[in-house]
Amino acid sequence: MTDPNPKKNNAEPTEEASLKVPAKDPKKKKDEKKDEDLSDEDLALKQQLELYVERVQDPLPGVQKLALESMRQEIRTSTSSMTSVPKPLKFLRPHYGTLKTYFATMEDSELKKYLADILSVLALTMSAEGERESLKYRLLGSEGDIGSWGHEYVRNLAGEISQEYATRQQIEDAKIEDLMGLVQQIVAFHMKHNAEPEAADLLMEVEDLDLLVEHVDAANYKRTCMYLVSLASYLPGPDDLLVLEIAYVIYLKFDEYPLSLRIAIGLDNLQYVKDMFKSCNDIQRKKQFCYILARHGVHFVLEEEVISDDDERESCQEILNNMKLSEGYLNLARDIEVMEPKSPEDIYKAHLIDGRASAGASVDSARQNLAATFVNAFVNAGFGQDKLMTVPSDASSGGTTGGWLYKNKEHGKASAAASLGMILLWDVDNGLSQLDKYFHSNDNHVIAGALLGVGIVNCSIKHDCDPAMALLSDYINKEDSTVRIGAIMGLGLAYAGTQNEQIYKQLSPILGDSNAPLDVIAFTAISLGLVFVGSCHADVAQSIILALMDRNEAELGEPLTRLLPLGLGLLYLGKQENVEATAEVSKTFHEKIKKYCDMTLLSCAYAGTGNVLKVQHLLGECSQHLEKGETHQGPAVLGIAMVAMAEELGLDMTIRSLEHMLQYGEQNIRRAVPLALGLLCISNPKVNVMDTLSRLSHDTDSEVAMAATISLGLIGAGTNNARIASMLRNLSSYYYKEASLLFCVRIAQGLVHMGKGLLTLAPHHSERFLLSPTALAGLIVLLHTCLDMKSLILGKYHYVLYFLALAMKPRMLMTVDENQKPLSVPVRVGQAVDVVGQAGRPKTITGFQTHSTPVLLAAGDRAELATDKYIPLSPILEGFVVLRENPDYQEDN
16 A cells, blocks of 8 residues: 655655654644734745745746745845844744755755855854854855845854854964955945944954954044044053054044044054144144143154244144143133132131140141141142242231241251242242242252252243253252252152153262162152153163162161162053063062062053953952061052053942952051052042041051041042041041141142142043053152151151142143133033943033033033034043134024
8 A cells, every 4th residue: 555645755754754743742732822823914924934945945946046035035124123033034943954954955056045145044043052054154155235134134143253263263274265255244334334333343353453444434433433442441452552553543544633643642652643743734733732742741842844834833832841831720710710829727627627626736836837838839739829938028927938938847848948839830930930049048958849849840841941950950969868859859850751861861870879878869760760751761770770789688678768669660651561571670689679679560561551460460469468577569559550540440340359458458458458549539539439538547557547548638639529628627636636647637638629629630631541651650659658658758758749740730621712812612511421332423421511611620521612613623622722713603693
């Protein structure tokens, strides 16, 4: 008897079996039930597609072609939007295996390629994890446009390509041309459809980011570059620099000069900066470049090839040398009406505290006067007038300028004389004439202070006639070590970041002088580190290394000796692996200083890079429990903050890690944690950090309490933050009997009201993209000296507080017209919003208020022009911005 269904025994028994067995299949019932649930429309579609699947396997090519065409059409129309799995893909799911098996038996033809295209799309939802079938069938398919299958399909393909590329990289001589052809198509598709980040990610995966430059156009280059720049802070080196290079090239391609200049500065590439000046023909834009370079502290001399006209070149160089800074700052102060000088009492607000503090205030008058000197200097910084130092000598009270000076003891006089430099900050001509009288004093401390004052006045300003060099050079080899330190520190402050070889010639012999006292050598190393910050200067490094090797064992235990490795570290600030050769040499140092040097070099070299591996390494160092007398964990804790301050996410995670250290760390770690928190949130008082520091400022260990108090001042520096001011007032009554702690409270109060609230210490600028090396160096030096407060800041080296002058900058937006005169325009100031990779044209600020320039910008604030009348020549409104009249502007009636 013949079998009524011969097909069962012959053709494809396995395929059929897998679909039909067992006879009483519970799934079948379910399927029938599902079919009942479907609407008539869906049921018709399902049957239609099942028919196509059968027809595809028809022996007649014509029937096959028609079935493939129809199936393709159905899938295409449904995959254009992908909110849920499209119905055709759902209904074809059971037949995926059938089609794959049939595909394997087909002969090569156009139809086979057609079927490969369809299988590639079906694989989107049906292929097993890691099979990469979508890509496999795509490569076997036709060369058609992949975008027509929808966005989700293209995205899936991109993912499979990056996996396939990584696999092929492991095989020698594996060809990748077929993949790169697809990559070209996908990138072109993404760039046209507002998916620039996905295009960049794919090209990063296949290591061919240069392709991006061909595909950007005027519509998408800004979004592309924004993504690349924000990506750079999360990439390991050297990829981060490569990404920035591409962004630089793209910005240049579209003449976005100020933005490409930021990247050139970020790459620390002066050749790029020169090229920018040459390729831009607009003198006003060049002036804007000069303002940006001056804010960053780039030492740059304009040559004739860069700006040919002599007068224009001179006026640009003046801006570059920061000669406009004082004038702009005072304009801001007049506009906000804070020119009135403030006395320390105005800051302490003793009347707001309960009685006991004011009663016992006269504990140690010399220490109190010294504190008042610093508070007065910080609060009136740059205003040119105060109530202690610049009062005219015929004042009715009979107080002369010398009057306040002589209320300080010995080395206190040095800080008092130098405070005049701080009050006249950035105003070189006026400052030098007022400091001049101290040079004729017969007290060495006063002379030392005057020398330091010269350095402070010239801080971040470069004067044509180099007055600092002329005045200070004669004093660096004097007998008295205080005078020498004043001159050496003054040179360091005045020429920080200039890489001035003359200073190397003058200061390096001191490092090798066996008769020079330790403190002179320590400050020489710091000054050389500041002048050559981030330059990797081999000769300077060599001199400091030899000076370290010459120290005897007793000296190596001194806190001052630790400034030598710091000076060495500053040479490699942010220069990453360039430090390795020097780090090897440091391994040969004496046991006492070796680990300290190692940590300091590592933390300086990776400062501001956000390198996660280095943070882990430093955390590892902090987790060890050590014997007494080990000091290297302090710089390791500071190092964690220095490396992680690069971007917001790492910063928040670091704050949490530091909280853990407070709970589980040894005492020497707990002493450094408040300082690290201070650096992470400098001039940016975050509430959680404020509370932690407030808690630590009452700690039983006085060194932890002092560090926390100073850090409260640092996080509130220049913000006039009312909450911190109130915390510090309470602390001043809490510690009214403890001179050292009260001194720290006073310093912190001076910092919070620094520049009457117009200044910032934050080393980041340009929307947190750029990190000024000289500003960061000034902060690091201060924090390192705070690791041993008792012997340095509370001893006779309190003038290291003046290193903060390097980081002080007005937190303003000052708009000027094309003649560099202030121009008041309305601007909106609000909290910056991160819009990288967001769809459409999102607003970049939120919760804004409209003000007229000049305006103050707090941490995290961003400004935008509220008028179309002018065009800003820099898209980032910070510091000095040149405005040009908009030729297309029309007044509304």
